[in-house]
Amino acid sequence: MRLLRDLSASAVVAGFVTVLVGYTSSAVIVFQAARACGAGPAEIASWMWALGLGMGITCIGLSLRYRVPVVTAWSTPGAALLATSAAGLPMSAAIGAFLVCGALLLLFGVTGWFERGMSRIPMPIAAGMLAGVLLRFGMDTFVAMRTQLALALAMVVAYLVGRRLWPRYAVVGVLAVGVAVAGIEGLLALSGVHLELTRPVFTAPTFSASALVGVAVPLFVVTMASQNVTGVAVMRASGYGETPVSPLIGWTGATTVLLAPFGGYTFNLAAITAALCMGHEAHPDKDRRYVAAVAAGGFYLLTGLFGATVGAVFAAFPKELVMAVAGLALVNTIGAGLAAAVRDESGREPALLTFLVTASGVSLFGIGSAFWGLVAGVVALVVLRRA
Template sequence: MQPGVSPPTRGVARDLSLSAIVAGFVAVLVGYTSSAAIVFQAAAGFGATPAQIGSWMGALGIGMGLSSIALSLRYRAPVLTAWSTPGAAMLIAAANGTSMGDAVGAFLICALLITAAGFSGIFERLMGRIPISLASAMLGGVLLRFGLDLFTSMQIRPGLVLAMLCVYLLGRRLLPRYAVPLALLAGVVIAGAQGLIDTGGLRLALVEPVWVTPSFSVGAFAGIALPLFIVTMASQNVPGVTVIRASGFDRVPISPVVGWTGITTLLLAPFGAFALNLAAITAAICMGREAHADPDRRYVAAVAAGVFYLVLGVLGSTVGALFLAFPRELVLGIAGLALLGTIAGSLANAMALEAEREPALITFLVTASGLSLLDIGSAFWGIVAGSLALLVLRRR
């Protein structure tokens, strides 16, 4: 069955697979280790107490978990949500003495804007005009650094990463469905044997939600709410939609999905959920062949990721130390291996049509360059550059 066609209704237990669970774990591992520190720093910038920081991580984890599980089960497709990492980085610069109450008020306004952009259909209509070649090129550019990190990390820990690569290649030859789980297992065993796993900071503690009464100010609206909305839509939701489309899951309706991320943010903003959106890089892990050979069973990977997010949210930020306990090279290595198939597929789709090859290449290069203008990431500018090139070069 083609991934763009709705599959027959089946039970999750029937579709469950080890490869999907591991893909969900890897997605959460990559998400937390790559940007949790930015969220901590953003909360601290507004003067958050340790309890409030824990509440932020709890609200974000619960929001990502519930929305990922609900949306993936609803559409039987891997729909993974995430916190807005560029948004968190923007908050660090925008804090500048803003009170926590004004910040939460700005989060609520941003959530309302995301909800309106989603349910109104405006955002989906804009995304529907992007050719698949440019969308695939942008996806390849976003994921390229993970493929490169796989090999650059060998310079630091060659024994660890090279062993993971060898196990992955043997797995692809002998047990394709379990290539990534076997590589992850090998990495954990080797890292443990070398004493690279730091468990000193591990402790279990339930999250304690901390309510912050919102207040509203013109300064927070202009300096936080609007920039957070623009950055989240352009740098997060655009790549997120691209991953869904480029992976062939056309049955996922973009408008309600984006709208529900806004609703989730609206409900949890007083507890610290500043902005939730569609995931891109971590979603690609759940949508690739490593999650499952059958595209119609890959939604289980996003459901598994949602369960892991829920656990982290309920147990609070302290459990994030579990993911931070792994050496950075292990995380980079397993992320690169899990995304190899997706990178290859996106490049093949990007270059499939000769008439759109140069615009797609421009999209890929701009996106991969990391260009950032007006605090908007390279994924957005890659699409803009490729679209302009396509308009210039396209023949009537």
């Protein structure tokens, strides 16, 4: 079996780090969104079950189908939107809005509208967006030194030694050293961890004009602009531009439709966490990095089945450990993105503008900086080429 032949420890660790970063960075926003929709403890657990199941199935299925690292995620901007716009909305109406959003994602995937638009974006612009999105994570490695100098410094040293002696497993060593140092310093909060299966809760949907206009359409727009655009750009900049986009968008939409009644509010292509599976640290061979996404899918399935337990495990890691391991795992990817962005002199300035706007973190109309970086780069490219 090809998957067993291509299996490697570095890919499995890359998959674990992907899930670790995904959950620790934004799970709290999902909890807030669920509470805004009127969810109690049982419903919140069901949301995590549905999201873990959906991400796990799509990561594994799509990665094995196309033999490329396809990483999906929940929409973090979408969760932030729900936390504000869905307040006071009945849970059933929110579920109806999720179904409509999923149907729109499915429509744009099946028709190929989204892919045709993305195919017009030049590679330097996509690479600049990738580098801008990931820059903060690289810097966070050293930001972590402000509060946990010994931990972060030990992980940096482990990275450098690992890159010198065993490049394929440098991030494995970084994670091991980080956990060991955190344990020695008493930073691992494992007391709240207990094994518990999650039980899904079905909520029958209802549909209303207010939920359609106020939740469904904005959720779709934010997911497409802030998540899927960036996700496709990361795939292209990482050397997987030949992968058909439309089926990926279509399957995330179909998964949303199926799991929305249980709290799977939306699924989309990942960007930051996808870069962890698409970089050199996952595997030197580009054609074997899909295993990292399959491993991430397996860990996502576990997070769904044991939602409360896994949430407690991830919460046990100090934030500085997560910041450092994510930043160090992305160093090569950031460098590759910058190199691709400035390689062509004719597109260098638009690509750098894309990078700077994206890295700035500016957010307008509820849409994140990655989208506005893309807009700035395309506008600059058109103006400068005409000039």
